Amino acid sequence: MYYNENTIVYYNGSFIKASEARGNVYDQTLHYGYGVFEGIRSYATESGVQIFKAKEHFERMKYSCEVMNIPYPYNNDELVAISYEVLKRNNLENAYLRPLVSCTPNMSLTKAKGSHLLIAAWEWGAYLGETLLRLKTSPFRRITPASFMVAAKVCGHYVNSILATQEAKDNGFDEALLLDMEGFVAEGPGANIFLEQDNILYTPQLGSILPGITRATVLEICNDLGIEAIEKQISPEEFKGADSAFFCGTAAEVIGIESLDSIPFKKNWKDSLGFLIQKAYKDRVLVKKFKQEVVSV
Ligand code: PMP
Incomplete structure (x- = not known):
């Protein structure tokens, strides 16, 4: 309550x-x-x-x-x-x-x-839970900058998020993944997204997404840990072929994704870059002394 x-x-x-x-x-x-x-x-x-x-x-x-x-x-x-x-x-x-x-x-x-x-x-526990998420590509597209102030956190934008989450849950999934109007990966209903491929992280560029404060923190962590992170357009096919993926947001924090449309990601979550980022994020919010981790790229 x-x-x-x-x-x-x-x-x-x-x-x-x-x-x-x-x-x-x-x-x-x-x-x-x-x-x-x-x-x-x-x-x-x-x-x-x-x-x-x-x-x-x-x-x-x-x-x-x-x-x-x-x-x-x-x-x-x-x-x-x-x-x-x-x-x-x-x-x-x-x-x-x-x-x-x-x-x-x-x-x-x-x-x-x-x-x-x-x-x-x-008091609010982990918004999307602690276990890995099973995502469904939403039939609802993310709101477009041609119609909305996408970078603003406007109440009405969340009707789009509500439709997407409800549709994913009604179909037995944990959460939705929304594509933008051009069919590229955008974000979740309440979180930004990253994928890992060959030891590099990729995340959709700004434009059709909320510029998340957690997304910015993840990019800072990547910089500190020496993990390469690239902002670019990501196709759904590229996303499905990724080694691993995670959502990030204030409520969701950093949470791993198990599968998209029932296709599992290849890497074990505990071996993924996302897992390292999740630990580093926890340390950051708890103001623990930042641990420098050696990552082989
Ligand atoms: N995208 C959407 C649509 C969101 O609602 C949120 C949560 N505010 C995010 C991304 C993540 O933003 P932040 O990290 O600033 O919480």
Whole structure:
């Protein structure tokens, strides 16, 4: 459960009970999906609770509002401090934070007239579980930059993600893989994707995907570990022939993929580069001293 009768959220300038936070039935976001949000994780580390890349997430939220013409009268340093306070007031350590900027009443399709800011938090385990995932190529294509602000984390975009996840699960798979409008691999409904081929990692270039903060962290880790990582267009055939693959995202963290459309990847997960990245990511979020691993390429 995401909340109970004692849950405290930050809403429009104050810390209040979640059960007492009120929206308006004419809020533009409710009707049209015109709002933006973030998903952030905090971890109990040796030096206390740390929100991983909090600043980067709020910077993306600001960007999302700017490109969507949603007022953003907030200071990101303050929002980081408020986020820590939300965790403290709810006695949370390993948690997921959900900032949401929603729009005030407006039944027209014009620019938002004002915004509400919510920061909620709850305890959330591994979003996609801990076991390797069986993916299905979705019949739904990822939203296109020809129609949407793909690099913004907009509420309405997630109807595309919901359709894809539900269709994959209805067919007995764990999660969907969405292709872009040109038929290249894009991303999961809530995570970016990497594949390994001949000791090199590949990931779809920016354009039709959300520029994930975890994706950027994985690229940093590759740089630190001396793993070659290349951003490029990837065809579904290339993907299916890969040695291994993994999803990465704030909620999903780094999670291995067993198969795509029931075709298993060749490498044992524990022998894959993804497994090394998964360990290095855990160390990073837990602020453990970064372990330099020797990787033969
Ligand atoms: N793609 C989509 C569609 C997502 O919803 C997410 C989760 N925010 C990601 C990728 C991963 O982004 P991040 O690493 O910033 O959480």
